[in-house]
Amino acid sequence: MTLVEAIGEPFRHPFMLRALASVVIVGALNAIVGTFVVLRGMSFYGSALAHAILPGVAVGYLLGFSGKGGLFWFALLAAAASALLIGWIRNDRRLNTDTAIGIAFSSMLALGVVLISTTDSYSIDLTHFLFGNVLAVTDASLLRTLIAAVVVLGVLRVSYRPLLLVSFDPEHARTFGVPVRRYDALLLALIAVTIVVSLQTVGIALMAALLVTPAATGYLLARRVPGVIAAGTAAALVGGIGGLLFSYHVNVASGAAIVLAISALFVVARVAAR
Amino acid sequence: MSEPAVEVSGLRVMYGPAVALEGVAFRADAGERVAVVGPNGAGKSTLFRSIAGLLPVRDGSVRLHAGGNGSRAPVAYLPQRPGLDWSFPLTVLDAVTLGLDLELGRHRARTAALDALELVGLGELLSRRINRLSGGEQQRLLIARAIARSARVLLMDEPLAALDAPARERVFRCVRDLADGGVAVLIALHDLNFAAANFPRVILLNRTVIADGSPEQVFNEANLSRTYGSHLRVVRTEEGGLIVSDMCCQERAL
Numbered sequence: 001m002t003l004v005e006a007i008g009e010p011f012r013h014p015f016m017l018r019a020l021a022s023v024v025i026v027g028a029l030n031a032i033v034g035t036f037v038v039l040r041g042m043s044f045y046g047s048a049l050a051h052a053i054l055p056g057v058a059v060g061y062l063l064g065f066s067g068k069g070g071l072f073w074f075a076l077l078a079a080a081a082s083a084l085l086i087g088w089i090r091n092d093r094r095l096n097t098d099t100a101i102g103i104a105f106s107s108m109l110a111l112g113v114v115l116i117s118t119t120d121s122y123s124i125d126l127t128h129f130l131f132g133n134v135l136a137v138t139d140a141s142l143l144r145t146l147i148a149a150v151v152v153l154g155v156l157r158v159s160y161r162p163l164l165l166v167s168f169d170p171e172h173a174r175t176f177g178v179p180v181r182r183y184d185a186l187l188l189a190l191i192a193v194t195i196v197v198s199l200q201t202v203g204i205a206l207m208a209a210l211l212v213t214p215a216a217t218g219y220l221l222a223r224r225v226p227g228v229i230a231a232g233t234a235a236a237l238v239g240g241i242g243g244l245l246f247s248y249h250v251n252v253a254s255g256a257a258i259v260l261a262i263s264a265l266f267v268v269a270r271v272a273a274r
Numbered sequence: 275m276s277e278p279a280v281e282v283s284g285l286r287v288m289y290g291p292a293v294a295l296e297g298v299a300f301r302a303d304a305g306e307r308v309a310v311v312g313p314n315g316a317g318k319s320t321l322f323r324s325i326a327g328l329l330p331v332r333d334g335s336v337r338l339h340a341g342g343n344g345s346r347a348p349v350a351y352l353p354q355r356p357g358l359d360w361s362f363p364l365t366v367l368d369a370v371t372l373g374l375d376l377e378l379g380r381h382r383a384r385t386a387a388l389d390a391l392e393l394v395g396l397g398e399l400l401s402r403r404i405n406r407l408s409g410g411e412q413q414r415l416l417i418a419r420a421i422a423r424s425a426r427v428l429l430m431d432e433p434l435a436a437l438d439a440p441a442r443e444r445v446f447r448c449v450r451d452l453a454d455g456g457v458a459v460l461i462a463l464h465d466l467n468f469a470a471a472n473f474p475r476v477i478l479l480n481r482t483v484i485a486d487g488s489p490e491q492v493f494n495e496a497n498l499s500r501t502y503g504s505h506l507r508v509v510r511t512e513e514g515g516l517i518v519s520d521m522c523c524q525e526r527a528l
Contacts, residue, residue, distance in 0.1 A: 039362060165373045169358035172419070174328055175351055176373050219363060223403045228363050 010248040018142055019134045023244050023258065025142075026198045026210065027236035029149045032156065033194045034215035035229050036187055040167050043212045044098065045086075048105030050195045050207030052082035054112025057129055057199070062115060072144060072196055079192035082108050132203030132255040134244070141200060148197040152190050159186060164225060202255035209259040214239065217266045220273040235265045276303035277339070279458035280325060280349070280427045284334035287320050294320045296482045298334070304426065307453040308460045309469035312479035313502050318462040319354055321479065322429040325460075326351035338427060347377065350423035352416055354431035354462070360405050360412065366391065367400040370419045377423075390422035391415075393448050395441065409436045417445055421452065428452060431462045446472065466493065466506075466518040489516055 001009070010016045037046045056078025060071040082104050089100035116126050137145075156163070165173045166183040173180050195207055202210050218232030243258030250257075278301050285298040295317040302308050310318050323329045325336050326349055338348040364372065370387035371380075378386060391397055394414040399407070407415060413436040420428060430449075434442050453459045463469050469476050470489040478484040478492050480501045485492040493516050498506040509517040 039359075041359075161372070161376060165376070168362050168364065168369075168372060169356060171328060171353060171357050172373055175326055175349075176376055178373075178376065223363060223401075224365060224368060225363055 006249065007245060010245060015135055015137075016244075016248065018137045018139065019244055019254065020241065021142055022134055022137045022145060022201055023240035024237060025145050025149050026201045027214070027240035028233050029152060029194055030198055030210045031214040031218065031232035031236040032153060032229055033190055034211040035218065035225065035232055036163065036167060037191060037211055038215040038219055039225070039228075040187075042191075043208065045101055046191055046195070046211045047208035048086075048101045049079055049082060049192060050204050050211070051105050052108035053078040053192075053196060053199070054109055054129060054204055055115055056081075056112075057204075058112045058115035061125065062119070071199075072148075075196040075199065076192060078108065078112075079196060083188055083192070128203075129199075130203050130205040131253060132200050132206070134201045134254045134258070137200055145197045145200075148193055152193050155186070155190060159183065163187060202259060206255050206259045209262060210236070213259075213262045213266050217262075217269045220266075220269045235262065235269070239263075239265045276305070278302075278337075279304045279306070279339055280460075281337040281339075282321075282325065282334070283337075285321070285324060285331065285336065286333035287317070287324055287329060287331075293481060295324070298479075298483055300477060300483060300486055302427070302458040302460060304456045304458055305453055306458050306475060307449065307473050308458070308475045308477060309473035310460055310462045310477045310479055311464070311466055311469050312484075316480045316501070318479055319431050322351060322431050322460070322462060323353075325349060325427070326429055340426070347423045347425040349427045349429065350420045350425035352420040352428075352430040352433055354435075356416060360407075362404065364404050365401045366396055366404060366407070366415055369404050369415060370422055373419075374422055383422075386422045386424065387418070390418040393421060393451075394418045395444050410438055410441050413437055414441060414445065417448070421448065425457065427458045427460070429460050432464065433461060434463070434465075434468070467516075470516040470518065493518055 011020060034046070037043060053075040056074040056076070057071050060066065060074030065071055065074065085104040085108070086097075086100045089095060089103055090097055113126065116122055116129070119125055162173070162178050163183050163186070165176070166178060166180050170180045191211075194211065198207060198210055214232040214236035215228065217235040218228035218230070221231040222228045239262030240258050243261030244254060246252070246261060247254040247257035281301045283299045285295055286293070287295040298321060310321065312318055320329065324331055325338070328351070340348055367384070367387055370391060371383045374383035374386060377383070388397075388400070391400060394417050396411065396414055396418060399411065404412070404415065413433065417430070417433055420430060434445060437445060449459050449461065461473075470493055474488060475486070476489050476492045477486045478497055478501050484501050485497040493508050495506070495508055498508065498518065507519045509519055511517060
């Protein structure tokens, strides 16, 4: 089999074409939103939020909303609840943000596991949520992902400059009358939506890799933020598609293969960009 | 009569139960160069942050007078310890333009940023990433960012601290030119001798205004004692200048 055949052959299958489209949309979305996550040192927050949506997914699943797009809204609700919980713990100034995130994320994850463990197919369901299954993406879920990505990127396009200013120097932003807290909340909402729509591609456990690693790769390679976004998106697409092909040919879990490929690109960038 | 640029009256700021400023009142006119001096914790940064609108003013008032000398913004503020991230992937020009573009649009912001960077001597480093700047260059970048606002009132909190002598001279020349152009420049300083030698007006602050006037009027032993304790002495030079000397440390050195 030639290289061209190895790349082209898998995409004769409709499920692989849908997986490819999903990887492209989700990869680009995560690289762009993830740039702000990395710029603001919010990687732990992103990882925590990904884990904290499990109870929402579990409740939606138990109520029979699986496959109807309903899980999206349940996951989003759980993300909002987690953000509020983190804010509430953080309001006690004796505790720092890391502690608040650690407590909220582990307790929400535990709640999700408890809820899922009430089903008969506990281990299968939990594995599905934790590690995703990009090969099972349907046309309907692909369309939802595309719409969510267009909305998130549209909002980001409009708010790009003030969001960048708030991320770089919030106090300086205030002197221009920029509502810093509102932009902080907006960014959290964009991160939450990004995580939720990416769930099926890599699952909860590996979500942070998709959000953080491509952007971190771009950070190593570029001098300016647009360059970071471009290089991060390229890393997400190359790693995403490469991982998908690898998983097809070697017959391994697709989400984990994508994350490994993206991580390999990060290592190359780390070594090359000294 | 000079045009007022900023008027502060009866300003009181609390941090929880602690009083940071009490009954602060003064006025600075367009084109004035004012040094605000006082010990650590005297409230200099709090005063500047209140004027810049970064702290809510609950008691008293801060009035910034608009327009008059072609200025665009009412106030620009250079903090002592800015909370920005120097590892951020921005070039020197990006860092000064960011924010300004929201006010002026990309093209005019870029022009204003270029002018300000040239003034502080960073015109050669426009495309350098900010994490590669030295401490003094970073400080000059922040000064350029404040200057580029073209504000009527410029507040600079310890702007000269990280600078070597030539950079200090260059920045101070900028400050003088801005004041000559009608900007009211208020600078918080620790160096009393620098304030005495270079500023026509000094405000001595220790939670409230202890004294306000020319260095000759302000720097006397009674005022300094009320502000810093009793260890500072004022020496008048033969040329008519003032030197504030720390007797406590001299004695210790002896």
